[in-house]
Structure formats: structure tokens, C-alpha cells
Amino acid sequence: MIILSIESSCDETAVAIVRDGQHILAHEIRSQIADHRQYGGVVPELASRQHLEAMQPLLKVALQQAALDWDAIDAIAVTQGPGLSGALVVGATTAQTLAWLLNKPLIGVNHLEGHIYANFLAFGDAITFPLLVMLVSGGHTQLIEMRGHGDYVLVGETRDDAVGEAFDKVARLLHLPYPGGPEIDRLAQTGDPFAFDFPISLPHDDDFSFSGLKTAVLYTLQDLEKAGQPIPVADVCASFQRAAIGSLLKKIKRYLKHHQVAALSITGGVSANAYLRAELDAFAQKEKLRVFMPPLALCTDNAAMIAACAYYRSQRTSLHRDAADFQVKPRWPVVKKTQSV
């Protein structure tokens, strides 16, 4: 089954063509980071316009890359939410129109579920259930127990900022370019993670909290400035990262004390973080647990993961051809808190 997929939920326009949920035939991404950087974050209106501009050329290149014609495409998949509504509408309208003209099914995919499927795209059936999924992106921080395809139980989530958001906000305090995650990751590699003892608030249950950590960094920077001392940027990055990633690891360990899972999966933009990947590797080796981490190109937003998610859905539900009432869902959790264990 060949699925053409479109992702436009935030600041990446992406088109992919994937065969049977595993074989990437085309993987095109047009990042808008440079366009938003001067504003220090994503400007929704600008994002929608850029998606519109990028969409058609990307579709063309993707088909060329896969060496396919339109009639080879079996279904169209698109990110239906969550995300910026105007940005989602660009992808959704394109997908809806293609599905209509080609008379193919249209599969709406939850972006967060797409991130989860980045690992299925990369590792397929090597992944076994129950799977403990740590979903860490710019908008979400969730610990999920996945019991089978499409079967999720929310274990915990952030009560305030997402971990990626905390990286971006701390980077902004340090006057680093947007998005801050990769910058902090890079600078932290030359810094001392124990230079500052930033407190991490760990709610007593399985939830996360990152706003206190961000405030602690702010106060430390203000104190240094007041004292006329230079800001040791790399040390601040390394110490912040140790605290932020440390809290993710603590929650994973806490859950595993009382629950047995077959494997771990980490996914979303922050799963590109070198320190997180190294720590998780070490932990998994010690615990003799398999940990799945997407290749770096599949950590951040892309359309291939959307196609993979759509493929696995197509294997368990029937697909509809009539896409006339397709709506975007700017707010759309993968799983609701009420279903928590």
C-alpha cells in the first residue's frame, strides 16, 4: 500500500511517500525555521502562508523522488491536528482535494500519534507491546503505555510547559536562536552539568512540571547579571539539560518500578537530544530493556511518520473515500487523562 502524506501542523511543510508503513520512497521537508527566527518563535499567519507556498513544489519533488505517478498512490494521509489551525488547514485542504480528485481514501492522523509511529516506521515489528512511550515535543510531554496499535493509556503528562517548550524558553533567556533545543544540546556538550543545581519539581504522581525549572534558570541569570558576572552559557545549558532530562528519566524509572513493559520508545523533537539518548541507552542496557529511538531525521516533524501511522490504521479499520466533511482539530489529545491507569 502506497500512502502519500502531508504534514503542516506547525513550522515544517512536509510531504512523504511511504510503502507499507516501512519503506520511505520520498521524504521532503521544507523548514520555516529561518523565516520565524527573527520573531523568536512561530508566527501562525506566516506559517500558513509559507505552507501554501511550499506545498505544491514539495508534492512535485516527492513524486519525482519516488519515481511514481499519481495513479500509484493508494491513499492520502494528512495531519488533522493538533497544531496551528491555519497551518493545518493548508495541509488538510491539499489532502482533501487530492483524495477527491484521485478518488482515494483520506486518512486524518493525529500529529502526536504520528510521532509515536516514527519508531514503527524505523523498526516495524521489532517493537513489542506493552510499550512505554515517552512523547517529548515542543507542545507535549506525555508518558503513555501503548498496549497495541492505536491502544493508548495515558500515564502522565506535563502540568505546565512541555519539555521542548522549556528548552526553547531557556534558550531565549540565553539569547540563543529559535528553536532552542538543538542549540542547548550543542552548547551543553562543552558545559559542566553540575555547575548549577537547578531544582526540578517532580509532582508526586506520574506527571511532569517544567515551569519552575525555567524560573530557576531565570533567577540564576538575573543574580549573575546583578553581580556583574559573565554568563557561563555552556554551563547553564548543561545544568538545565541535566535537570530537564533527569526528570523525564526519573518518571520512566518510577513507572517501571511497578509496571512491566516489553520495551521503551522515545519520540518527538526532544528525542533528538544527545544527552537524553545516551542516558536512555545506558539505562536500557542496565535494565536489559530494549529502547527504540527514531533516527535523527524522524525525531522532529516530518510527513513519513504520518504515513506510517495511517498505514497501521488502514490495517485495522476500513477507509472512507468520502472526505467532504473533513475538519482539522487544532486541539486533539492522543489519549485523555480520564483513561489514565
Ligand code: KG4
Ligand atoms: O516534535 P517537534 O519537531 O514539533 C512539535 O510537535 O512540537 O518538536 C520541536 C521541539 C522544539 O521545542 C525543539 O526545541 C525541540 O523539539 N528539540 C530539541 C532538540 N531538537 C529539537 N530539544 C532538545 N534537544 C534537541 N536536540
Ligand code: ZN
Ligand atoms: Zn511534532
